[in-house]
Amino acid sequence: EPEVTQTPSHQVTQMGQEVILRCVPISNHLYFYWYRQILGQKVEFLVSFYNNEISEKSEIFDDQFSVERPDGSNFTLKIRSTKLEDSAMYFCASSYFEKLFFGSGTQLSVL
């Protein structure tokens, strides 16, 4: 069965550093998303992406965040200058109609 692939599974970084989280969505999907989950809390929407542009973003998704689909297969989330509060599990998802498929997540730890 096709799946959404995320790399790396764990990322440790120093506060103020840039990180790029990578995702390979399912090939025939057109809608892509990033969600995050701070430990012990609910899953929160960050951004949705369609037709090579952001279709919606949450208030969490400030100027420190950006998304890109650089080569037609990868879908990346960049955090320019990480803060301690960015420590969370980041999930990529892609959808075909209402069927949303999640990747297994990248655990980001900011020290």
Next chain:
Amino acid sequence: AQTVTQSQPEMSVQEAETVTLSCTYDTSESNYYLFWYKQPPSRQMILVIRQEAYKQQNATENRFSVNFQKAAKSFSLKISDSQLGDTAMYFCAFIKMNRDDKIIFGKGTRLHILP
């Protein structure tokens, strides 16, 4: 704006028992989908079951079934013959019937299946 409420932060049941997880939601939409996702300790998000709002029949997937009450905006998950592997966080979720809309999650219910 849509909201999803799970009023049970944590539950415990004995193995082989039946357990029901509650979920209510608020929306002005008439067409939408509801989901239950399971998040085991690995923290992967696994789709358990899906319900289309336009369908009156409750969805069923093996030991998992839902009780969908559209007028009451209630969407509970029933797990029959619970197994140790069912121990996980369970999230109720809502999405409008727009192709690019975001999914809204409840805060989750932590379910412990006791041996």
